[in-house]
Amino acid sequence: MSWRFSAFARVTIVDMFHYLAAGIVEIFKWQDLLSLIVGLFIGMAVSIMPGLGLVMGVVIALPFTYSMGLEQSIILLTAIYMSGTYAGCFTTILYRIPGEPMDVPLLWDGWGMTKRGEAAKALGWALVAALTGGLVSSFVMVGMAGPLSSLALSFGAPEYFAAVFFGLTTVVALAGNSLPNALISLCLGLLVATVGVDPTYGADRFTFGWSMLMNGVPFVMVLVGMYGFGEILAKINQGVKLDNLKKPTSVKTSFPSIREIWALRATFVRSTILGTFLGVIPGAGATISSFVSYGIEKQYGKRGSQIGTGIPEGIVAPQIASTASVAGHMVPLLTLGLPGSGATAVILAAFLLHGVQPGPFLLQNPASALVVYTILASLFVSVIGMCLLGFLWIRIVVKVLTIPQGILAPIIVMFALVGAFADRNSFPDLWIVVVFGSLAWLFDRFNFPVSPMVLGAILGPIAEDSFTRSMISFHNNWLIFFQHPISGGLMTLSMISLLLPILRKISGRLFKAQTIPKVSQPQTDTSGG
Amino acid sequence: MLFITRLKQMGPYLIVLAVAVALYVVANQIAYSQMPDQIGPDEWPKIILTLLMLVCCFEIGQQLLFAARNEQRRAAAPPVIDPDEMLVETHANNTILVVAVIVLTASYLYLMPICGFFLCTLFYLGIFMWLCSVRQPLVLVSVSAVLTVFFTYTFMKIIFVPLPIGVPPFSVVSLHVMALLGIR
Numbered sequence: 277m278s279w280r281f282s283a284f285a286r287v288t289i290v291d292m293f294h295y296l297a298a299g300i301v302e303i304f305k306w307q308d309l310l311s312l313i314v315g316l317f318i319g320m321a322v323s324i325m326p327g328l329g330l331v332m333g334v335v336i337a338l339p340f341t342y343s344m345g346l347e348q349s350i351i352l353l354t355a356i357y358m359s360g361t362y363a364g365c366f367t368t369i370l371y372r373i374p375g376e377p378m379d380v381p382l383l384w385d386g387w388g389m390t391k392r393g394e395a396a397k398a399l400g401w402a403l404v405a406a407l408t409g410g411l412v413s414s415f416v417m418v419g420m421a422g423p424l425s426s427l428a429l430s431f432g433a434p435e436y437f438a439a440v441f442f443g444l445t446t447v448v449a450l451a452g453n454s455l456p457n458a459l460i461s462l463c464l465g466l467l468v469a470t471v472g473v474d475p476t477y478g479a480d481r482f483t484f485g486w487s488m489l490m491n492g493v494p495f496v497m498v499l500v501g502m503y504g505f506g507e508i509l510a511k512i513n514q515g516v517k518l519d520n521l522k523k524p525t526s527v528k529t530s531f532p533s534i535r536e537i538w539a540l541r542a543t544f545v546r547s548t549i550l551g552t553f554l555g556v557i558p559g560a561g562a563t564i565s566s567f568v569s570y571g572i573e574k575q576y577g578k579r580g581s582q583i584g585t586g587i588p589e590g591i592v593a594p595q596i597a598s599t600a601s602v603a604g605h606m607v608p609l610l611t612l613g614l615p616g617s618g619a620t621a622v623i624l625a626a627f628l629l630h631g632v633q634p635g636p637f638l639l640q641n642p643a644s645a646l647v648v649y650t651i652l653a654s655l656f657v658s659v660i661g662m663c664l665l666g667f668l669w670i671r672i673v674v675k676v677l678t679i680p681q682g683i684l685a686p687i688i689v690m691f692a693l694v695g696a697f698a699d700r701n702s703f704p705d706l707w708i709v710v711v712f713g714s715l716a717w718l719f720d721r722f723n724f725p726v727s728p729m730v731l732g733a734i735l736g737p738i739a740e741d742s743f744t745r746s747m748i749s750f751h752n753n754w755l756i757f758f759q760h761p762i763s764g765g766l767m768t769l770s771m772i773s774l775l776l777p778i779l780r781k782i783s784g785r786l787f788k789a790q791t792i793p794k795v796s797q798p799q800t801d802t803s804g805g
Numbered sequence: 806m807l808f809i810t811r812l813k814q815m816g817p818y819l820i821v822l823a824v825a826v827a828l829y830v831v832a833n834q835i836a837y838s839q840m841p842d843q844i845g846p847d848e849w850p851k852i853i854l855t856l857l858m859l860v861c862c863f864e865i866g867q868q869l870l871f872a873a874r875n876e877q878r879r880a881a882a883p884p885v886i887d888p889d890e891m892l893v894e895t896h897a898n899n900t901i902l903v904v905a906v907i908v909l910t911a912s913y914l915y916l917m918p919i920c921g922f923f924l925c926t927l928f929y930l931g932i933f934m935w936l937c938s939v940r941q942p943l944v945l946v947s948v949s950a951v952l953t954v955f956f957t958y959t960f961m962k963i964i965f966v967p968l969p970i971g972v973p974p975f976s977v978v979s980l981h982v983m984a985l986l987g988i989r
Contacts, residue, residue, distance in 0.1 A: 339964065339966075343965065467854070467857070470849060477838070481846060482831060509903050512902055683944075685937050690952070698960065701966065744848075751842060
């Protein structure tokens with residue numbers, strides 16, 4: 277088998293299976309396995325607790341990765357991300373408390389089945405869905421890693437700029453209900469990224485004479501501030517209470533039969549495809565995938581009209597899509613170096629903290645290719661591991677709900693602050709965390725989404741660098757982004773994604789009678805997962 | 806009354822617009838030696854600031870021109886079910902509490918180099934929990950103490966983060982605690 281993906285590809289199918297097999301062997305080394313198991317537990321705990329979330333989970337874990345190897349760090353964070361998309365189903369189905377916005381679609385049918393005394397069956401469906409979505413999408417994405425990386429190798433500055441631009445516009449289009457607010461958030465993030473000494477000219481930009489700003493605003497501090505401290509402030513502002521928690525009658529899992537699963541095969545296929553490919557789109561995280569998949573099932577499913585009354589399709593569709601989106605997000609990060617969500621932005625931060633820039637060159641070097649495939653292999657093991665944990669230790673895992681929010685909030689803030697300090701042992705960094713945390717609270721109050729700003733701060737330097745290089749290489753020809761086929765295609769897609777919210781608004785007015793129960797959109801973190 | 810309501814709605818955009826204009830002026834003053842046929846370091850920030858100003862102006866204009874129509878449409882819209890509202894008891898606005906937490910955190914950061922991580926964290930956690938409605942003295946003291954010891958040990962002993970020990974006489978406390986925890 278010497279078939280190659282394309283003329284310029286360096287990773288053959290044989291190579292892929294070789295690296296994947298080696299990666300699976302690597303993952304069972306005790307350090308990697310320990311990271312994975314710890315990650316799965318953390319992911320489950322944070323996604324169960326309303327007020328926390330999987331992005332906060334990866335932010336909290338970030339400082340612990342400083343002293344770990346690159347492989348273990350990324351495996352830890354990826355495991356948190358993966359299990360974070362699954363564990364919320366426990367509290368959603370059993371207690372009617374969605375741990376994350378992505379679990380809201382699970383609520384209608386999950387709670388419906390629980391009310392009929394079928395909680396164990398509902399949990400079984402969620403488990404099978406997570407397992408299927410996670411494994412299939414991981415397999416598809418592993419197959420796409422090589423071709424994507426080869427394609428990325430042919431990218432010049434205009435293509436890179438167009439790819440980043442596409443990422444940023446989709447994040448804007450999908451974040452929150454207001455396009456202007458999302459654009460403002462993005463611009464503020466891009467501006468934050470310009471602070472410091474300019475790398476080309478050595479000119480001071482927006483430092484105002486402060487030496488602490490000379491090296492720019494570290495994006496890790498922006499991340500920790502906005503997703504860690506800021507989220508806690510937003511939750512304190514909402515004053516969420518969980519005192520009147522009703523105990524469910526059963527905390528068991530009962531698997532559906534093969535015949536029952538076969539009857540839902542169309543739902544499984546539809547939702548897996550949707551989740552995987554929506555995951556690749558920057559900004560369309562687990563939450564969007566979950567909502568879209570539920571909506572599609574409602575409209576096109578065999579029993580669409582019964583969705584919302586407590587049928588398995590209403591559990592399978594959103595759960596498959598949210599778990600499948602994880603692999604969809606990981607591959608663009610590993611092969612292009614572009615994070616499409618809050619969680620992958622933190623994972624990118626972990627890469628950079630270890631001095632590694634993810635991108636197509638990672639797959640060209642056998643040593644780093646092995647690391648990439650070990651991380652990809654960890655997706656498979658994470659999916660199986662989280663389902664096992666969910667099946668065996670669900671009783672223990674749901675106990676975290678009993679921790680009072682009043683005690684939890686200071687713990688999270690402490691992790692955020694000490695973790696931020698641990699990055700560079702710098703006190704000014706902590707002030708940056710507090711400033712951005714306070715800003716995130718203001719964003720929450722005035723309905724500005726947080727994700728565009730964070731991704732803007734992270735992708736800003738890449739965008740500026742590729743934009744400047746394009747301008748220098750092509751003599752300030754602004755049309756160059758539209759003249760190259762790949763960049764032109766991506767710029768067109770960007771324009772479409774920016775126009776989408778406007779079209780959505782118009783179509784919303786035209787088709788006012790909605791069939792899906794109307795639920796308020798998650799505001800800040802649609803791309804968080 | 807209507808004017809105040811509109812001003813409140815436009816407030817964030819007016820502030821962002823003012824900041825953007827000020828930063829544009831600053832960007833105009835960025836000093837560098839121009840290279841022929843190359844864009845300067847001020848170009849990219851100016852593009853972003855221009856976009857930012859345009860969006861703010863659009864939103865302010867929309868508020869001014871269509872505020873009344875939007876209000877009517879909002880009033881006529883069907884009620885939206887908030888999943889959080891269905892599930893848990895929520896209190897809409899605790900601004901004072903949030904500001905208190907921000908001030909507390911800022912004070913904590915200000916005092917940490919003076920009083921040291923251990924003492925500051927002990928009091929910070931206690932006060933934070935009290936602000937978050939934890940009122941039992943035993944819980945406040947014990948949880949603060951356990952968590953402070955946990956953070957000190959984990960970050961200083963396991964992750965080797967040089968957390969501040971403060972200045973005398975506070976540093977004496979930090980050094981004693983470190984000795985007790987086996988941190989050198």
